[in-house]
Amino acid sequence: MGEWMTAGSLNDLWExxxxxxxxxxxxxxxxxxxxxxxxxxxxxxxxANPLSAGRLDEHALTCAAHEWAFDVRSGLGINPMEARLRGFPVRLDGETILVDMRPAGS
Ligand code: FES
Incomplete structure (x- = not known):
């Protein structure tokens, strides 16, 4: 079972x-x-810089601190390629964004 938490609404997060x-x-x-x-x-x-302080260009999220870049569709590094983000499962309930915050492996 996941620990699904309400994270926001699609009304507040645009493409x-x-x-x-x-x-x-x-x-x-x-x-x-x-x-x-x-x-x-x-x-x-x-x-450990906040990624949200960076920029999102299409699917590429670039950290503001030292320009490391990640593909948000996979969480994998673009530069450097071996980097990886810690991701959480997401599902939508209508306009509501739900995120599973259960720690991996529990
Ligand atoms: S802290 Fe993000 S690239 Fe250095």
Whole structure:
């Protein structure tokens, strides 16, 4: 069973945008790309800068601190390629964005 939490509404997150939220005391960035919402820990795997302070260009999220870039469709690094974001499952209930904050493996 997941721990689905309400993270926001599609009325507040437009295609091509991202927004920072906090769920279970975890900073999360929501990205709306290609008609789908993706959720990641709002923490760069490089030196922990908030990813939501960066920029989203189509599917590429670039950290503002040192320009590491990630594909928000997969969470995988674009530069460097071996980097990876911590992602959370997302589902929609109408306009409501739900994120599963259950820790992986529990
Ligand atoms: S903290 Fe994100 S690229 Fe360095």
């Amino acid at each position: 091509g945008e991202m927004v920072a939220v906090e769920l279970n005391a975890v900073p999360v960035v929501l990205c709306f790309v290609n008609g789908a919402v993706f959720a990641y820990e709002d923490r760069c795997p490089h030196l």
